[in-house]
Amino acid sequence: MSFIWMIIVGLVAGLLARAIKPGSDPMGWIMTIVLGIVGALVGGFLASLIGINADGRFTGLIFSVIGAIILLFIYEMIMSKRGV
Numbered sequence: 001m002s003f004i005w006m007i008i009v010g011l012v013a014g015l016l017a018r019a020i021k022p023g024s025d026p027m028g029w030i031m032t033i034v035l036g037i038v039g040a041l042v043g044g045f046l047a048s049l050i051g052i053n054a055d056g057r058f059t060g061l062i063f064s065v066i067g068a069i070i071l072l073f074i075y076e077m078i079m080s081k082r083g084v
Contacts, residue, residue, distance in 0.1 A: 010036030013061060017068030023076060039068025 011029070014036030018027075027035070043063030047054035054063040 006037060007033055009061065009064065010034070010040065012036065013039055013064035013068050016061075016065045017072055020065065021069050021072045035068050035071060036064060039066075039071050040064035041067065042070055043067030 010033045014032035014034075017035065017039060018032065040060070040063075043066050044054050044060070046067065047059070047063045052059065052063075054060045
């Protein structure tokens with residue numbers, strides 16, 4: 001996967017995750033892209049745990065969004081404990 005493609009998929013996954021998960025998550029474009037890319041890593045790991053091949057295509061995007069949503073919940077828990 002090329003670097004540009006990874007950024008585009010990360011942006012799409014990050015935007016979808018932020019649109020699906022309720023609440024205010026103030027972050028810019030760069031953090032949304034990072035959220036989507038790291039969410040893809042988490043989602044790929046989860047897919048491999050349950051035995052699903054999530055390499056690219058629509059299944060990969062779905063698991064990327066699921067991973068990003070999980071990361072948003074973790075981010076929200078950390079920020080609420082810090083009082084920010």
